[in-house]
Amino acid sequence: MKIEQIYTGCLAQGAYYIVSENEAAIIDPLRETKPYTDRLEKDGVKLKYIFETHFHADFVSGHMDLSKKTGAPIVYGPTxxxxxxxxIAEDYQIFEIGKIKIKVLHTPGHTMESSTYLLIDEDGKETAIFSGDTLFLGDVGRPDLAQKSAHMTQEELAGLLYESLQTKIVPLAxxxxxYPAHGAGSACGKNMQKETVDTLGNQKKTNYALNQPDKASFVREVLDGLSAPPQYFGMNVAMNKGGVASFDEVMEKGNKPVSVEDFESVAENTGALILDTRDAAVFHQGFIPNAINIGLKGDFAPWVGAMIVDVQQPILLVADVGTEEEVITRLSRVGFDNVIxxxxxxxxxxxxxxxxVDKINRISAGEFADQYTENSKIIDVRKETEYEAEHVNDAYRRPLADINEWVTTxxxxxxxxxxxxGGYRSMIAASILNSRGIRNFTEIEGGFNKIKETAIPRSNFVCQSKI
Structure with a gap:
C-alpha cells in the first residue's frame, strides 16, 4: 500500500493518491489531471475510484475530467x-481498492454531504482517515458556509459538526x-497548524475543538472569530456541484498571445480585466494603466478569488514570459476559466x-520613518488579527479583503x-486604488515587517476612528 499526499501550497490543499496492488484511488483532486494520470501511468495501476469529501468551496475539483479520462466513478457521501x-455512498459503505478498504463515515456539519474516508489496510487495521474539511489539524471546518443550502443556522450546523466528530471521529484509535484537506493559510478554518499530517491521538490532545466540555461550548468556540468567507466560495461550490469545462479547454482558450497592437482593443471590446501577475517589486516601477497586480509568487489564487467578484470575468494577463500556463492553471483551480x-x-x-506606462509611489520603511509625523494618515490592510497583535499608532484598520467597502470612504x-x-497585499490594494482614480498615496515596501525595524511608535490599541 502507498499513500501520497499531494500538497498545493498556494491553496493550502491536500489531495491524496492511494495505491494497493494494481488499483488506485484519488481523494479530492485538483483541477488539472496530469499529475494524477502521470502517477497512474508510472505505477502501472488503474484508477478505481475518485472520492470527494464534499462540494469544495475554495477550489474547483478535477473529479469530472479525471473520471472522463480514466473511466473511474466519482464517489460522494450521503445526501x-x-x-x-x-x-452516492451510504454511511459506513465499504469500497475495495486492491487489498485495502475505504469506509465512508458521513460527518455533516461543515456541509451536509461532508464525509470522512476511513482507510483499512491489508491486515484489516483501521489506519488513516481522510477527513476533508470535517477535521483539520488544530481546527475543524467552518460551519457557516452551507447555511442557505441546508436551511439551517450556523449554530445548528456547528452542533451537527460536534455530533459528527464525537460519534464518528473521536471514538477511533x-x-x-x-490526512486533512487543508492546512494553515486556508480560509476554510481559522486556527490550522502548519503541519499537514498528524495522529488522531495528538489532535485529541491539542485541537481546541476536540477539547470542549460540551456542545454549547464547541458551538461558541468554533463560531467565534470567523471572518466572512471569500466571495468566490459560493461560485466554486456551484461549479463543483454542477460541472465545469474541461481543464484542457480552459488552457486552450487562455493560452493565446495577444500583440501589443491588439491588447488595448481586446480589453476594451471584451470588458476584460487586466491582471498583472508580476512581483510587486517590479510592478510598481511600470505597468499598463488600470492593471490590477496580484503576484503569482504568493497566495495568488485565493487573492484572485477574494478580489475579483465574478468568476466569469474576462481576464487578460500580463505575466513574466514563460509563466503564462502556470497562471492559467492556478486561476482555473479557483474557477476563473475566462482568461482570453x-x-x-x-x-x-x-x-x-x-x-x-503607470507607476505606484513606493518607498522603503526607512523613508517612511523620515516622512512620518503624528498627523500621518496610515492604512493597514492586514487581517484584523494581525492588526490587533501590533500596529503603527493610530493606523486605520482596513483589511484588503474589504477594500470594496472602504475604498469609497x-x-x-x-x-x-x-x-x-510584507508588501504583497499592499501592492494589490495600491493597484486597485490606482485603477479607481485614487492616487494620492504612498505604498511601503516590506510592510510592517520592516516598519518594526524603525522607531515609528507602535501599539496594540485598536483605533476605532473612521476615515
Missing amino acids: AAPEFEAI DDITV GFLDGGFESWRNSGKE LDNNEHFFVHCA
Missing part, C-alpha cells in the same frame, strides 16, 4: 446531489493518521512600444500611506 453521474489571452512578450513589449485630496505585512 450529496451532484448534477452529473456519481456514486489514537494511532490513526489524520496574455500580452505577447510580457510587459517589456508594452514598454518598448512606447505605450503609456477615501478622500483623494488627503495623502495617506498604505502597508501590509
Whole structure:
C-alpha cells in the first residue's frame, strides 16, 4: 500500500493518491489531471475510484475530467446531489481498492454531504482517515458556509459538526493518521497548524475543538472569530456541484498571445480585466494603466478569488514570459476559466512600444520613518488579527479583503500611506486604488515587517476612528 499526499501550497490543499496492488484511488483532486494520470501511468495501476469529501468551496475539483479520462466513478457521501453521474455512498459503505478498504463515515456539519474516508489496510487495521474539511489539524471546518443550502443556522450546523466528530471521529484509535484537506493559510478554518499530517491521538490532545466540555461550548468556540468567507466560495461550490469545462479547454482558450497592437482593443471590446501577475517589486516601477497586480509568487489564487467578484470575468494577463500556463492553471483551480489571452512578450513589449506606462509611489520603511509625523494618515490592510497583535499608532484598520467597502470612504485630496505585512497585499490594494482614480498615496515596501525595524511608535490599541 502507498499513500501520497499531494500538497498545493498556494491553496493550502491536500489531495491524496492511494495505491494497493494494481488499483488506485484519488481523494479530492485538483483541477488539472496530469499529475494524477502521470502517477497512474508510472505505477502501472488503474484508477478505481475518485472520492470527494464534499462540494469544495475554495477550489474547483478535477473529479469530472479525471473520471472522463480514466473511466473511474466519482464517489460522494450521503445526501450529496451532484448534477452529473456519481456514486452516492451510504454511511459506513465499504469500497475495495486492491487489498485495502475505504469506509465512508458521513460527518455533516461543515456541509451536509461532508464525509470522512476511513482507510483499512491489508491486515484489516483501521489506519488513516481522510477527513476533508470535517477535521483539520488544530481546527475543524467552518460551519457557516452551507447555511442557505441546508436551511439551517450556523449554530445548528456547528452542533451537527460536534455530533459528527464525537460519534464518528473521536471514538477511533489514537494511532490513526489524520490526512486533512487543508492546512494553515486556508480560509476554510481559522486556527490550522502548519503541519499537514498528524495522529488522531495528538489532535485529541491539542485541537481546541476536540477539547470542549460540551456542545454549547464547541458551538461558541468554533463560531467565534470567523471572518466572512471569500466571495468566490459560493461560485466554486456551484461549479463543483454542477460541472465545469474541461481543464484542457480552459488552457486552450487562455493560452493565446495577444500583440501589443491588439491588447488595448481586446480589453476594451471584451470588458476584460487586466491582471498583472508580476512581483510587486517590479510592478510598481511600470505597468499598463488600470492593471490590477496580484503576484503569482504568493497566495495568488485565493487573492484572485477574494478580489475579483465574478468568476466569469474576462481576464487578460500580463505575466513574466514563460509563466503564462502556470497562471492559467492556478486561476482555473479557483474557477476563473475566462482568461482570453496574455500580452505577447510580457510587459517589456508594452514598454518598448512606447505605450503609456503607470507607476505606484513606493518607498522603503526607512523613508517612511523620515516622512512620518503624528498627523500621518496610515492604512493597514492586514487581517484584523494581525492588526490587533501590533500596529503603527493610530493606523486605520482596513483589511484588503474589504477594500470594496472602504475604498469609497477615501478622500483623494488627503495623502495617506498604505502597508501590509510584507508588501504583497499592499501592492494589490495600491493597484486597485490606482485603477479607481485614487492616487494620492504612498505604498511601503516590506510592510510592517520592516516598519518594526524603525522607531515609528507602535501599539496594540485598536483605533476605532473612521476615515
